[in-house]
Each structure stands twice: as C-alpha cells, then as structure tokens.
Amino acid sequence: MDFTFTQDQTMMADVARDLLDAECPVSSLRALSAAGEARDAARWRKIVDLGLLGVLVPEAAGGLGLAEIDLVLIAEHCGYFGLPEPLVDTAGIALPLLAALPDVPRAAEALERTLAGESTVAIGHPGNPFVLDADAAGAILLPVDGALHLVDRADAKLTAQPSIDPFRKLFRVEAEPSAATLIADAEAAAPLLTQVFNRGALFAAAQLLGLARRSNDLAVAYAGERTQFGKPIGAYQAIKHHLATVQVKIEFARPVVYAAAAISPASGLHEEARISHAKLAAGEAADLSARTAVQVHGAMGYSWEVDVHYFLKRTLALSGAWGTPNDHRKRAAARVFGAPVGPEHTFTRGAAHG
Amino acid sequence: MNLDYTPEQQAFRADIRAWLEANVPAAPLPSFDASRAGFEAHRAWERTLNDGRWGMVTWPTNYGGRGLDLIEWLIFEEEYYRAGAPLRVNQNGIFLLGPTLMEYGTPEQRARFLPAMANGEEIWAQAWSEPQAGSDLAAIRSKAVREGDDYVLSGHKIWSSRAAFADWGFGLFRTDPASERHKGLSLILFPLDAPGVRRQPIPQINGEIGFAELFLDEVRVPAFNRLGEEGQGWAVCMATAGFERGLMLRSPARFQVAAHMLVELYKRHQHEVDGTVRAAVVQAWMDADAYALSIYATASRLRAGGHIGAEASVNKIFWSEMDIALQRTALAILGARAELLPVAPDAGDVDGWLDSYLFSLAGPIYAGTNEIQRNIIAERMLGLPRA
Numbered sequence: 001m002d003f004t005f006t007q008d009q010t011m012m013a014d015v016a017r018d019l020l021d022a023e024c025p026v027s028s029l030r031a032l033s034a035a036g037e038a039r040d041a042a043r044w045r046k047i048v049d050l051g052l053l054g055v056l057v058p059e060a061a062g063g064l065g066l067a068e069i070d071l072v073l074i075a076e077h078c079g080y081f082g083l084p085e086p087l088v089d090t091a092g093i094a095l096p097l098l099a100a101l102p103d104v105p106r107a108a109e110a111l112e113r114t115l116a117g118e119s120t121v122a123i124g125h126p127g128n129p130f131v132l133d134a135d136a137a138g139a140i141l142l143p144v145d146g147a148l149h150l151v152d153r154a155d156a157k158l159t160a161q162p163s164i165d166p167f168r169k170l171f172r173v174e175a176e177p178s179a180a181t182l183i184a185d186a187e188a189a190a191p192l193l194t195q196v197f198n199r200g201a202l203f204a205a206a207q208l209l210g211l212a213r214r215s216n217d218l219a220v221a222y223a224g225e226r227t228q229f230g231k232p233i234g235a236y237q238a239i240k241h242h243l244a245t246v247q248v249k250i251e252f253a254r255p256v257v258y259a260a261a262a263i264s265p266a267s268g269l270h271e272e273a274r275i276s277h278a279k280l281a282a283g284e285a286a287d288l289s290a291r292t293a294v295q296v297h298g299a300m301g302y303s304w305e306v307d308v309h310y311f312l313k314r315t316l317a318l319s320g321a322w323g324t325p326n327d328h329r330k331r332a333a334a335r336v337f338g339a340p341v342g343p344e345h346t347f348t349r350g351a352a353h354g
Numbered sequence: 355m356n357l358d359y360t361p362e363q364q365a366f367r368a369d370i371r372a373w374l375e376a377n378v379p380a381a382p383l384p385s386f387d388a389s390r391a392g393f394e395a396h397r398a399w400e401r402t403l404n405d406g407r408w409g410m411v412t413w414p415t416n417y418g419g420r421g422l423d424l425i426e427w428l429i430f431e432e433e434y435y436r437a438g439a440p441l442r443v444n445q446n447g448i449f450l451l452g453p454t455l456m457e458y459g460t461p462e463q464r465a466r467f468l469p470a471m472a473n474g475e476e477i478w479a480q481a482w483s484e485p486q487a488g489s490d491l492a493a494i495r496s497k498a499v500r501e502g503d504d505y506v507l508s509g510h511k512i513w514s515s516r517a518a519f520a521d522w523g524f525g526l527f528r529t530d531p532a533s534e535r536h537k538g539l540s541l542i543l544f545p546l547d548a549p550g551v552r553r554q555p556i557p558q559i560n561g562e563i564g565f566a567e568l569f570l571d572e573v574r575v576p577a578f579n580r581l582g583e584e585g586q587g588w589a590v591c592m593a594t595a596g597f598e599r600g601l602m603l604r605s606p607a608r609f610q611v612a613a614h615m616l617v618e619l620y621k622r623h624q625h626e627v628d629g630t631v632r633a634a635v636v637q638a639w640m641d642a643d644a645y646a647l648s649i650y651a652t653a654s655r656l657r658a659g660g661h662i663g664a665e666a667s668v669n670k671i672f673w674s675e676m677d678i679a680l681q682r683t684a685l686a687i688l689g690a691r692a693e694l695l696p697v698a699p700d701a702g703d704v705d706g707w708l709d710s711y712l713f714s715l716a717g718p719i720y721a722g723t724n725e726i727q728r729n730i731i732a733e734r735m736l737g738l739p740r741a
C-alpha cells in the first residue's frame with residue numbers, strides 16, 4: 001500500500017507540463033479561436049514528438065507499455081492548460097483500444113499512423129451522442145449494433161453540432177458499416193467499449209481536476225491584484241472563504257481521481273464505481289471552481305476579455321461528456337447497494353456486476 | 355503507487371480483527387459523558403486495549419505500542435470502528451498529547467507521563483479555550499508564575515472536553531506577564547485534582563456533561579510539568595493542533611462505518627423515501643471514501659518523510675461538513691420518528707442517529723471553527739493577503 005506517485009511518473013508528467021506551459025498559453029487559445037481554428041498543428045507535432053501518444057500502447061506496438069496511472073497526471077495538466085489538441089483522447093482512449101486489436105490490420109494500421117502523427121482517430125461511443133474532432137480525424141471508431149467499425153472520415157457523413165467550447169468540434173456521424181470496416185464483432189467489442197467508456201470517464205475526470213485547479217489559480221491571482229475600498233479583494237473574508245471552499249473540493253477530488261487511475265483498467269463493479277466517483281467529484285470541483293472564478297472576477301469574469309471563460313466552457317463540456325453526473329451516480333449506486341460497504345472495502349476490487 | 359495491502363498488512367488486519375472479536379464488550383458501554391460509571395468503564399477498556407498492546411499501534415514498543423506506521427494505524431482504526439469498539443476516552447492523551455510529548459518531551463517527561471497515559475491510569479483533557487479566548491486563542495489570559503521549581507497557575511479555562519471526570523489537563527498559560535498574543539506562552543500539564551482547581555461541569559446540547567469549566571486559583575505544579583521551552587507554548591500547541599485537525603482526531607473509518615449504517619438504514623426504508631434521499635446516501639458513501647483515500651495519500655506521504663501543513667485545515671472542513679450531511683440524511687430517512695429518543699416505545703430503529711446528528715453540529719466548531727480553517731487555507735495555502 002503506497003498512495004504516492006513514483007519518481008518516473010512525476011518526471012514524465014513534469015515534462016508534459018513544461019511543454020504545455022511553454023506551448024499552450026491562453027494567448028494561443030485566444031489566437032486559435034479568433035482564427036476559428038480548433039487545433040494548432042505545430043503544437044500537436046511537438047506533443048507527438050515527445051512520444052506521449054503511446055503511453056498506454058504496448059512496447060511491441062511502438063508505445064511505452066505503461067498504465068492509466070502513468071497518464072493521469074498528464075491528462076490533469078491537459079485540463080489545466082485547456083489543451084485543444086486531442087492528446088488525452090488519443091493517448092488515453094483511442095490508441096489503447098486499437099492496440100487491443102493487434103490482429104486486425106485496419107486497426108494496426110490506424111494505430112501506427114496515429115502514433116507517427118500522420119493522422120488521428122475520432123471516437124464514437126454509445127455513451128456520447130456526438131463525436132469529437134471527427135472532421136480532423138483520418139478515421140472514426142463507430143459502434144454499430146454493438147459491433148465496432150473503423151470508418152474512413154471520407155466515407156462518413158458529418159453533421160456539425162456547434163459547442164460553446166470553441167475547441168470542441170462535435171459531429172453527428174453517419175456511415176455505412178460493412179465487412180471491410182468491421183474491426184470487432186459484437187462479442188469482441190463489448191468489453192472494449194466498456195473500457196473505452198471507463199477510460200473516457202477517468203481521463204475526463206483527470207482533466208476536470210486540472211480545470212478545477214486552473215480556475216482557482218486564476219481567481220486567486222486576480223484576488224491578489226484587484227483592489228477595492230483600498231485593499232486587495234483577496235483580503236476580504238467573503239472572497240477568501242469562497243476560494244478556500246473550492247480548494248477543499250479540489251483536495252478531495254484529487255485522491256479519488258488518482259485511486260481510480262491506479263485500479264484501472266479493470267472494469268468490475270468496484271473499479272467502475274471509483275471511476276464514476278472520480279468523475280463526479282472532479283466535475284463538481286471544476287464546476288464550483290469555474291463559477292467561483294467568474295464571481296471573484298466581477299464583471300471581468302463575465303467578459304470575453306478575461307481568460308476564465310475558456311476553462312468554464314471546457315468544464316461544462318467535460319462534465320456532460322463520457323457519462324453525465326446522472327449516469328455516474330447510477331454506477332456509484334450500483335456499487336453501494338450491490339456490494340458490501342465499510343472501511344475494509346476502500347480498496348476492494350474485482351467484483352463482477354450483479 | 356500501489357493500492358493493495360501487503361500480506362503483512364492483511365495479516366495485521368486479521369490479528370486485530372480476531373482480538374477485537376474476542377475482547378470488545380458485547381453490550382455498548384454507558385456514555386463516558388453521562389456518568390462517572392460510564393467514564394470508569396471506558397477507562398477499564400483502555401487498560402484492556404493496552405494489555406493487548408493495541409492502545410496505540412504507532413507508539414514505540416517501550417511505551418506499549420507496536421512501532422507501526424500510519425497505514426497500519428489506519429487499518430487498526432478500520433477494524434476498530436467496524437467492530438463497534440468503545441469510543442476512546444483518552445483520545446486527547448493518546449492521539450494528541452502523546453505524539454507531542456514524544457516530539458517535545460524530555461526522556462524523564464516521557465517516562466513519567468506516557469505509560470500512565472497508555473494504560474488509562476491518567477485520562478487527559480485539553481484546556482486551551484477561555485471565555486475571552488475562543489477562536490482567538492492567542493488572547494488567553496490564564497497565567498503561570500514561576501516560583502522556584504514550581505509554576506503557580508491561575509485563570510479560567512472553559513469547554514474542556516471530558517474534564518468533568520478526567521485526571522489531568524494540558525493547556526496554554528502565559529508565563530511572561532509582559533507578553534502579548536502568541537509570545538510568552540507555555541504548555542503546562544496539571545492534575546485536575548490539585549488544590550486550587552475547581553471544575554464546573556457544563557451540560558452539552560444533549561444534556562450530558564461532555565465538558566467542564568476549570569477555575570484555577572494558585573494551583574502549584576512543578577516546573578517539570580512544562581512541555582517544551584518556556585515561551586514556546588504556541589509552537590508546541592500548534593503541533594498538537596496539526597495532529598488533531600490533520601489526522602488523528604477523526605479517522606476515516608468512523609465515517610465509513612457511519613455511511614455503512616446509513617446504507618443499511620436506507621435499505622430498510624427505501625420505499626418510504628424519494629430519490630433525493632437515495633442520492634444523498636450514495637453521496638455519503640462517496641464522501642466517506644474520498645476522505646479515506648485522502649488520508650491514505652497523506653499517510654503515504656508522511657511515511658515517506660513529508661509533513662502535514664495547511665491541509666490539516668482542508669481535512670477538518672471536509673469531514674465535519676460531510677458528517678452533518680450524512681447525519682441529516684439519516685434523520686430524513688427516519689422521518690417523523692427522527693425526533694424520538696431511543697427510549698420511546700415506538701422508536702424502532704432510531705438508534706443513535708439523533709445524538710450523532712447533534713454531535714455533528716459541533717464538528718465545524720471544535721478544534722478551530724471552519725471559518726478559521728477557511729482563513730488558514732486562504733492565507734497559508736492560497737497565499738491571499740491577510741486582512
């Protein structure tokens with residue numbers, strides 16, 4: 001029992017953080033959105049070159065052969081910096097899925113091209129009504145009647161569903177599945193789709209944790225700068241207590257997210273409940289943090305001019321993606337009412353679904 | 355990161371579980387706040403625990419402990435609460451003063467106080483608060499005047515938990531009469547039956563005498579009873595407060611067991627309540643587990659040489675607010691019976707929920723109010739300007 005990250009884990013996360021810190025300032029988000037773009041090709045190239053996409057891909061397939069716990073801090077940083085490019089979905093969801101199908105040439109080829117940075121794969125899942133970044137992807141994972149297909153973007157009909165988050169390009173995707181596009185039949189696809197959903201929820205939770213921290217950092221910084229009645233507003237107790245309350249939420253989402261990552265990718269009743277718990281806790285922290293940041297900034301917080309809104313919008317988007325709070329409360333309830341509870345069960349694993 | 359118990363940790367869990375099964379009294383002990391008899395029954399239990407070397411597993415073996423680490427302490431606590439074992443009447447001693455003695459005490463002081471603390475011979479009360487010094491603890495006026503090898507204590511302490519029946523008190527006294535605020539204070543230990551000590555029991559919200567007022571009129575104690583340097587009392591006292599808020603005061607198992615009981619209560623009554631109650635039950639489980647995960651993370655960090663800082667304040671806010679939410683959910687399930695005392699003929703399964711609910715309301719007050727904790731988080735963790 002050791003609930004600390006290894007040095008390797010923190011070092012790798014620090015490298016990712018430093019890259020994002022240098023390459024993903026809010027000014028770059030501003031410039032992208034002003035240009036109506038959702039991705040920065042140069043930044044994506046740097047991310048690819050760092051080798052981060054293959055964290056969850058086995059070494060034999062060209063990846064690092066690591067686990068969710070090794071990616072969770074990186075996903076948290078992506079949330080913190082509001083990264084527009086699909087590092088989390090690619091490294092955390094799409095590639096480990098493709099890597100699970102080593103004998104399917106179509107999947108192996110997509111894996112290789114994505115790892116090399118030549119293309120990306122967008123992910124359709126019954127848990128999400130829309131597909132993110134489908135327009136920019138080379139191929140789209142599409143579940144049809146329980147089976148899993150990988151369709152070329154060119155063969156799919158995309159209907160844009162504009163989002164409040166300028167960097168989330170969402171689409172309704174329609175395509176004709178065929179024997180040629182099939183990569184896993186229903187029986188093989190079922191456990192894979194479960195993993196996709198769990199990873200999606202886990203890494204959304206990690207990003208939400210990062211977003212929660214970012215919004216509070218912005219608010220704390222502003223509270224130290226802005227003066228009213230002759231004092232920094234951060235000297236007023238009402239402001240202090242708002243920000244402290246957010247900090248409490250953050251501190252008690254953090255270990256839940258990390259614990260969920262540490263017991264992934266198993267997908268029993270306990271693991272799924274912990275992932276759902278993480279998504280709920282991080283989502284609530286991020287939501288409170290973003291709203292508090294708006295309030296602490298006053299009218300500035302309601303303006304386009306100030307950075308807060310980018311993080312508020314991503315928070316809103318990720319709160320509903322990969323399972324709504326309602327979906328996740330149901331999974332937590334399934335564990336609470338379906339398996340023994342009590343202090344000796346904090347780390348219990350592996351129970352099958354009831 | 356590895357979230358599995360080692361075989362040794364599992365064996366340790368099995369050991370303590372077996373011992374508790376054999377030793378925990380079948381019927382709950384009478385409250386230690388309600389009567390001298392209840393208090394003494396709890397003292398006897400402390401001796402039983404100590405005889406089994408289960409009093410404080412993290413203590414060194416020469417003081418009756420097992421020299422184990424904080425993860426094992428958490429496992430102990432889990433089994434302890436799971437078994438429904440008695441509340442620790444000497445918690446202020448073993449959880450708070452004990453660790454402080456080990457850090458600041460001389461070898462002679464440790465030898466004098468720790469064994470008697472461990473076996474329950476001496477039960478301890480904290481005496482920080484004064485009528486004019488609550489949240490603003492540095493405003494204390496009680497003084498200790500040095501006379502030869504003695505200190506002479508005078509002043510007025512209040513809200514001292516369990517002091518109505520306890521044997522010893524520890525608290526802050528002003529040793530430098532010219533000093534102000536945090537300076538010139540010393541931490542001094544004094545027997546509650548010493549000449550010049552008058553205790554006035556104070557009934558709590560439930561009518562039991564859970565705390566007392568202490569009037570000290572020229573109480574003479576040897577200077578040996580000062581813990582830490584003269585004038586350094588504030589720093590020593592903050593070390594105690596850090597332990598209290600941070601880790602030892604409320605172990606996660608307490609809330610996880612409460613959440614378990616809440617789940618059982620809900621299952622019995624689920625057809626009488628609506629979906630919001632069900633959601634609150636699930637939330638109680640999540641919050642109790644989140645608290646446990648956080649404390650495991652802290653324990654892992656401390657074991658690796660880290661220190662506990664302002665996150666002690668974060669913990670205190672979280673558990674106290676979670677507890678209130680949990681208890682309120684239980685009352686919501688009990689509905690019209692929530693107001694019944696357990697003695698009411700038709701009380702059914704009201705059990706101890708009402709009492710626990712009332713006690714949960716004290717959580718945001720004692721050990722430093724949650725408003726003060728929020729100030730600490732804002733100023734020390736977030737770096738916001740002082741008012």
Ligand SMILES: Cc1cc2nc3c(=O)[nH]c(=O)nc-3n(C[C@H](O)[C@H](O)[C@H](O)COP(=O)(O)OP(=O)(O)OC[C@H]3O[C@@H](n4cnc5c(N)ncnc54)[C@H](O)[C@@H]3O)c2cc1C
Pocket residue numbers: 237479480481482483484487488489490512513514515516565716719720721722723724725726
């Ligand atoms: C069950 C229980 C057990 C206790 N046991 C002990 C014990 O064993 N030993 C001991 O010494 N004491 C004990 N106490 C006392 C406890 O430490 C004090 O109650 C606590 O420190 C608050 O002090 P106070 O009651 O004087 O409230 P006050 O300080 O008068 O506070 C009243 C209200 O004002 C708020 N307030 C005060 N100052 C500020 C500020 N600067 N900013 C914002 N809000 C503020 C408080 O948060 C609170 O809501 C116990 C209390 C309880 C309820």
